[in-house]
Amino acid sequence: MSRLREEMRVIPIGAWVTAIVLYVALVVLSWRVFIPHDEDFSSWPRWGLTLFTMVMPMFLAVYVLLVGYVAGDARRRGMRQVMWTLLAVFIPNAIGIILYFILREPLLVACRSCGTQVRQGFAFCSKCGTALAHACPACRSAVQPGWSHCTKCGARLEAGN
Ligand SMILES: [Zn+2]
Ligand SMILES: [Zn+2]
Structure with a gap:
């Protein structure tokens, strides 16, 4: 587990904050705005709604952390940090992140x-x-x-x- 913790430390603090804020904001928005205003949700059981509102924002938060990892790791490896961070953010379906892990330089x-x-x-x-x-x-x-x-x-x- 210490290796994982070490890798977690590569993620800049800004990415952690962004991920947490985004997660909380999406959970609150779901319960306050999306669900009350969308008829489709009225037929969902309560546990289904709870699961949905916990899990969906989680994906986004993890995505933010992965981008943060790419940014921190690229710097640590002496790679072009800005370019890789932008690729990780803007290439859809996490392809920029996958490319990064294929092409990254040794430590x-x-x-x-x-x-x-x-x-x-x-x-x-x-x-x-x-x-x-x-x-x-x-x-x-x-x-x-x-x-x-x-x-x-x-x-x-x-x-x-
Ligand atoms: Zn020297
Ligand atoms: Zn030689």
């Missing part, structure tokens, strides 16, 4: 020397230049241990690099 890692958040796979820290991974001696791009050649420039790598 950033902290430089062990200065703590700057850098993209995984970088050979050097963008701020202080500390080596973060094995680097090709010729072109300095990141290489994996066990490779015999650099994938960027083709230079031969020493065994055990």
Whole structure:
């Protein structure tokens, strides 16, 4: 559960507030406005109405929280936050949100020397230049241990690099 709680913390406080306000507003509106003014509801049993007015706004509130998650998570991953938030809001049927989860970048890692958040796979820290991974001696791009050649420039790598 702690992992879930950690992910919940990614959602900005504004999204929580919006979701709660929206939920309460919709429940109140349903009971005060929609149901008394719509003939169709008069035949519904009371438990059906209660369930309907609890569950429908819940979907909207969850949608707001998901958009909030996309916004917070995109920032944490160094992705284009505004663009992804807008896509999540405006592409219908949550397709923007689904796309985000398919296309999102890996989490950033902290430089062990200065703590700057850098993209995984970088050979050097963008701020202080500390080596973060094995680097090709010729072109300095990141290489994996066990490779015999650099994938960027083709230079031969020493065994055990
Ligand atoms: Zn650094
Ligand atoms: Zn190279």
